[in-house]
Amino acid sequence: MLIRFFYMLRDGGVPVSITEFLALLEGLKERATSLSVDDFYYLARLVLVKDERYYDRYDRVFSDHFKGVENALQILEASQLPAEWLRRQAELLLSAEERAKVEALGGLDALMEALRERLSEQKSRHQGGNKWVGTAGRSPFGAYGYNPEGVRIGQDESRERQAVKVWDRREFSNLDDTLELGTRNIKLALRRLRRFAREGAAEELDLGGTIDATARNAGWLDLRLVPERRNTIKVLLFLDVGGSMDDHVRLSEELFTAARSEFKHLEYYYFHNCVYESVWRDNHRRHSQRMSLAEVMRTYGSDYRLVFVGDAAMGPYEILQAGGSVEHWNEEPGSAWLTRLRQAYPKHVWLNPEPENRWGYVPSIDLMRRLFEGRMFPLTLAGIDRAMRALNAR
Amino acid sequence: MAAIRFQGTDRYVVTEDLALAVNAAVTLSRPLLIKGEPGTGKTQLAEEIAHSLKKPLLEWHIKSTTKAQQGLYEYDAVSRLRDSQLGEARVADIGNYIVKGRLWEVFISDEQPVLLIDEIDKADIEFPNDLLRELDRMEFYVYETRELIKARHRPIILITSNNDKELPDAFLRRCFFHYIRFPDAATMTRIIEMHYPNIKADLLKEALESFYRLREVPGLKKKPSTSELLDWLKLLLADDISAEALRGADGQSAVPLMYGALLKNEQDVHLFEKLVFMDRRQNR
Numbered sequence: 228m229l230i231r232f233f234y235m236l237r238d239g240g241v242p243v244s245i246t247e248f249l250a251l252l253e254g255l256k257e258r259a260t261s262l263s264v265d266d267f268y269y270l271a272r273l274v275l276v277k278d279e280r281y282y283d284r285y286d287r288v289f290s291d292h293f294k295g296v297e298n299a300l301q302i303l304e305a306s307q308l309p310a311e312w313l314r315r316q317a318e319l320l321l322s323a324e325e326r327a328k329v330e331a332l333g334g335l336d337a338l339m340e341a342l343r344e345r346l347s348e349q350k351s352r353h354q355g356g357n358k359w360v361g362t363a364g365r366s367p368f369g370a371y372g373y374n375p376e377g378v379r380i381g382q383d384e385s386r387e388r389q390a391v392k393v394w395d396r397r398e399f400s401n402l403d404d405t406l407e408l409g410t411r412n413i414k415l416a417l418r419r420l421r422r423f424a425r426e427g428a429a430e431e432l433d434l435g436g437t438i439d440a441t442a443r444n445a446g447w448l449d450l451r452l453v454p455e456r457r458n459t460i461k462v463l464l465f466l467d468v469g470g471s472m473d474d475h476v477r478l479s480e481e482l483f484t485a486a487r488s489e490f491k492h493l494e495y496y497y498f499h500n501c502v503y504e505s506v507w508r509d510n511h512r513r514h515s516q517r518m519s520l521a522e523v524m525r526t527y528g529s530d531y532r533l534v535f536v537g538d539a540a541m542g543p544y545e546i547l548q549a550g551g552s553v554e555h556w557n558e559e560p561g562s563a564w565l566t567r568l569r570q571a572y573p574k575h576v577w578l579n580p581e582p583e584n585r586w587g588y589v590p591s592i593d594l595m596r597r598l599f600e601g602r603m604f605p606l607t608l609a610g611i612d613r614a615m616r617a618l619n620a621r
Numbered sequence: 622m623a624a625i626r627f628q629g630t631d632r633y634v635v636t637e638d639l640a641l642a643v644n645a646a647v648t649l650s651r652p653l654l655i656k657g658e659p660g661t662g663k664t665q666l667a668e669e670i671a672h673s674l675k676k677p678l679l680e681w682h683i684k685s686t687t688k689a690q691q692g693l694y695e696y697d698a699v700s701r702l703r704d705s706q707l708g709e710a711r712v713a714d715i716g717n718y719i720v721k722g723r724l725w726e727v728f729i730s731d732e733q734p735v736l737l738i739d740e741i742d743k744a745d746i747e748f749p750n751d752l753l754r755e756l757d758r759m760e761f762y763v764y765e766t767r768e769l770i771k772a773r774h775r776p777i778i779l780i781t782s783n784n785d786k787e788l789p790d791a792f793l794r795r796c797f798f799h800y801i802r803f804p805d806a807a808t809m810t811r812i813i814e815m816h817y818p819n820i821k822a823d824l825l826k827e828a829l830e831s832f833y834r835l836r837e838v839p840g841l842k843k844k845p846s847t848s849e850l851l852d853w854l855k856l857l858l859a860d861d862i863s864a865e866a867l868r869g870a871d872g873q874s875a876v877p878l879m880y881g882a883l884l885k886n887e888q889d890v891h892l893f894e895k896l897v898f899m900d901r902r903q904n905r
Binding site: 242254269270279281282450 | 645651
């Protein structure tokens with residue numbers, strides 16, 4: 228039963244591994260919790276799910292899986308409850324102590340009879356919207372009734388929430404994202420673009436230097452320090468915002484977050500669709516505080532790596548013609564500015580969140596790719612990796 | 622299996638699922654990774670576990686410069702070199718220059734300790750990977766003295782994260798994970814009653830309503846959390862504000878009094894004031 232649950236979770240997009248599954252079984256064996264559905268729900272979530280993003284998926288799979296329980300009950304009703312079978316199940320599942328309690332309630336047979344009546348009674352109540360046997364509360368079967376799959380139907384009286392509700396509520400639905408790549412993976416991909424150099428204050432012990440100096444000093448200790456190794460790569464990031472990029476906001480944000488923490492020298496500017504004579508830093512003041520591209524090129528030296536992020540989906544005239552911009556009158560076509568930028572920064576790439584196989588069908592993407600001489604890469608892990616290699620080349 | 626179970630303390634309310642998470646982690650001796658909004662009591666949980674299970678608590682606070690090795694030990698080669706020139710006798714024993722880290726202290730503790738690794742996401746992205754073996758096998762090797770440090774008792778490990786960085790899969794696989802959900806109104810009432818037992822019911826109701834309303838204001842950078850709510854209530858109690866005053870003279874209660882305790886971000890305060898202003902204009 229649990230193996231099916233395990234595979235359902237994997238199919239449902241919750242990344243669970245065998246280690247975690249074994250840990251869950253260990254937990255059940257060790258009786259880390261009581262064996263109510265409620266506790267099982269929490270225990271399995273604790274052990275199997277490692278990110279709150281997946282809580283919702285887990286809830287859905289859990290609910291799906293335990294729908295089977297409900298179905299089993301209906302089959303039970305339909306089949307007029309073979310008493311023999313019910314008893315065997317009960318004996319299998321009940322402890323001696325519990326069985327004693329059952330005796331106190333008039334013996335198993337009487338109880339089973341009552342349960343059968345109760346279940347058929349509940350058929351009509353099901354239609355009234357009550358989904359689960361035993362959630363009604365004080366039925367004696369709450370504590371002792373098990374369904375054939377070994378799951379407790381009822382609840383403790385004290386419990387304020389009903390088990391089912393917890394996962395049927397799906398409280399974590401807004402945390403679920405089908406992330407193509409997490410920031411961690413992006414950061415790892417960005418690591419390719421590392422150039423270490425020793426700069427700044429000397430605070431690390433230079434072992435080789437110290438030994439050398441000490442030897443020269445006739446064995447008298449002479450400490451040598453060197454600056455720590457730091458990533459000195461410089462990156463100039465141009466991000467497309469608004470319009471068709473709205474679909475890719477999340478991805479761009481992730482890339483941006485990852486880049487911000489990975490590169491110490493990161494400068495970024497925004498543009499819309501295509502780069503013209505000026506760009507901006509703050510999207511709220513994009514009209515008042517713009518920086519001219521000429522100034523950008525003056526400020527940042529050619530040792531900066533230039534990275535464009537945009538879907539390049541626009542009218543071809545926005546790239547090719549003077550006055551082609553959708554926002555203002557541009558004296559020179561975007562392609563002229565792009566060429567200047569590309570000349571100013573020989574190491575440049577364009578990252579495109581659109582899937583690579585679509586590029587050929589959008590004329591402006593195709594155009595931009597040709598403008599960049601093929602240095603356009605998809606905004607996926609593999610794409611970033613290729614882009615970083617391209618930036619490092621030569 | 623020890624029958625000690627964590628049920629929360631007289632200072633800390635645990636929900637059923639959190640208690641289960643802690644107990645399962647203790648029983649199966651796996652590290653428990655706790656995430657959740659800032660101010661939901663992640664760090665405090667470790668203190669309360671230690672307090673309630675009567676075990677010593679050792680905290681290891683992680684900073685961006687923290688290296689995994691620092692948690693094990695550091696070899697102070699420089700002072701040894703210096704001592705050797707001064708002819709100190711202790712130089713002969715390299716063990717004198719091994720500085721024990723937090724994990725070492727935990728491993729040699731006489732009774733089972735609770736170890737809190739606070740804000741693990743602050744460290745370098747590879748940091749958790751460097752601790753895999755130590756957390757898995759509960760042992761590490763000191764190369765300088767050629768000794769193997771093994772944990773005498775498997776500690777109860779609690780790790781908190783604020784989601785600054787994503788943690789590596791290999792690391793996650795070894796942990797149990799629990800996300801502390803923001804408490805619902807019923808739990809919140811319990812929390813507040815625990816902290817301020819004498820609070821008037823009507824004030825509490827009024828305050829909670831404003832609080833949850835404030836949390837629903839769209840676009841807040843940092844939603845007020847439990848710890849902020851508790852601070853705010855402290856202010857309200859200190860000034861002996863009545864529920865009527867909180868509700869506001871006109872019965873609209875658009876602006877909670879002293880909301881500075883709830884909103885910590887200048888932009889949020891601006892946004893909130895703007896919304897209140899617009900709200901008032903509409904109601905006029």
